[in-house]
Amino acid sequence: MTITALTTYRSLEFPNLLWLEAETADGVVGLGETFYAAEAVEAYIHANLAPIVLGMSAVDIEAVHYRTRPYIGFVAASTELRARSALDIALWDVLGKLTGQPISVLLGGRIRSQIPVYNTCAGNQYVRGTKLGTTQNFGIASSGTDQNYEDLDRFLNDPVGLAGSLLDMGIDSMKIWPFDFAAESTQGQFISPAELDKALAPFKAIKKEYGDRMQISAELHGMWNLSESLIICQALDEIGMRWIEDPVFLTNPTGIQELKRTVRSRIAMGETRGGADDFKIFLDTGALSLLILDIGWCGGLTEARRCAALAGAYLTPVAAHDCNGPVVLSASVHFCQATPNAYVQEIVRAFYYGWYAEIVTELPPIVDGAISAPEGPGLGMELLPDFKVRESTLSRTTRYQMT
Ligand SMILES: [Mg+2]
Known part of the structure; x- marks a missing residue:
């Protein structure tokens, strides 16, 4: 060995x-x-x-x-x-x-055979470059269609069509981030009423068309100061979010503690942090409704298991992050199959039905909006x-x- x-x-x-x-x-x-x-x-x-x-x-x-x-x-x-x-x-x-044995069995065995997915509405080229954390790395291609899944273009320009296309695939949960353009233009210090209205429009349009049939989450990418984040979160509260993700940057617990006083929506964060000891600082606030784990960042499956157990002790679910690559996606699905308080699995369908297949032999199958691990021992892919x-x-x- x-x-x-x-x-x-x-x-x-x-x-x-x-x-x-x-x-x-x-x-x-x-x-x-x-x-x-x-x-x-x-x-x-x-x-x-x-x-x-x-x-x-x-x-x-x-x-x-x-x-x-x-x-x-x-x-x-x-x-x-x-x-x-x-x-x-x-x-x-x-x-x-x-x-x-599959990894899910080695982690203690399966509590579920599959887990629901939500779609992060990125396009094929999203964060492909090394200029990270800016809208210039959004890789937006125009003329998004059902065929090429340019979902970032679509949430900006055809949100109702995008939501309908996801529902047609059996996916009833989605995440979008229309506030980032305004945040970048003021370094997150001020959102004007016009910019707020523009960014809220896709959420409102989807809710008007589909109501609760489509669950929407808002990704704020930790770009806003506390006061602007509060304004945005309260406006999103009125529309009805599944969760609001990284409403402020997770450098310390102060921001989410303050937000939690008045924001009704679930607050999700964690992918930028690492390790159970680190997450404890934020779980201690009682402000987190959902801990987001990236298994390729948090310390691997060994640490993810600890993080989930810790979150469970705070009665908090965990969601597996995927906006990076196919191997972490497979590891995440095994983890979700074996973790009682796993909540949902993120996918980017533009990646999943696009370039992931250029890299690995197998992908975790998605059927009717739920994902399961590939067959076979270990991860089930090479x-x-x-x-x-x-x-x-x-x-x-x-x-x-x-x-
Ligand atoms: Mg995120």
């Missing part, structure tokens, strides 16, 4: 994604993934993680998790934590392949062999040196 090699893959076509394969002496290979600053994560894996974990047993996942806890770069979804997350997912995949050898794919391997 000795871990004998770590191989990373990153792609010039998908420059934010980083894949990791952990290979054992028995020839079993496990797959992991993370997102953001892929080159930095790659460097950290080879320079800092490899010397620790090469030579360790791949099935001693807790030991690897413990020994790779960084001294710095520990709080929030840092480069160090993202690298550790990718490694952790890969080791659960190894364990699955060694035992012939990187496609031809993706690994594309000219635009860069790989790097560090091997165990027997001394």
Whole structure:
């Protein structure tokens, strides 16, 4: 079971994604993934993680998790934590392949066979570039249609058509972020009545047409100061949101504590933070209605399990984040199948029905608005062999040196 090699893959076509394969002496290979600053994560894996974990047993996942806890770069979804997350997912995949069991079974067994999805209404090119956190990385393509799922263009220009297209697929929950343009123009310091009306229009139009048949969530991306966020959240309260996500940036608990005093909607956040100890600070406020976990950022499946148990003790559900890549999506679905307080699984249908299939052999099937894990042991998917050898794919391997 000795871990004998770590191989990373990153792609010039998908420059934010980083894949990791952990290979054992028995020839079993496990797959992991993370997102953001892929080159930095790659460097950290080879320079800092490899010397620790090469030579360790791949099935001693807790030991690897413990020994790779960084001294710095520990709080929030840092480069160090993202690298550790990718490694952790890969080791659960190894364990699955060694035992012939899906990860959901290894996590304790399934409490549900499938989990409902909601659609994050991004388009195919959303956050494809490395200019992160700006509307310039929205990758908006015009003339969105049902065929190409340019859902960001559609929520701005054809929200009712977009909602109808999702309902036709059996998806009755969606998330949009029309406030970001106004936020960027004032650095989140002021929203004018006209900008507020413009951003509220898609929500109102969808609710008018479909009522409660479509559940809508608002993503604010942590871009607003407290007073403007409060104005926006109260206006959204009147329309009726499933949840409001990252209404302020999650640097400390003050903002959500203040919002919770008057905002009726569920407040969701957490994807930018990492680890159970970190989440406790925010759960302690009592202001969080939904903890959002990215398994490729929070410390992997090992840490996600702790986060969910902790949230459960606060009577709070967890939702799995997916706006990054197909491997984390599969890990997330296994996690949701085995986690009692899992609430919903995020998907981006433009990714799922688009480029995800260029990268992996299988995807978690979606049927009637619910997703289940792929069949087979471990994650139930591999990187496609031809993706690994594309000219635009860069790989790097560090091997165990027997001394
Ligand atoms: Mg989010």
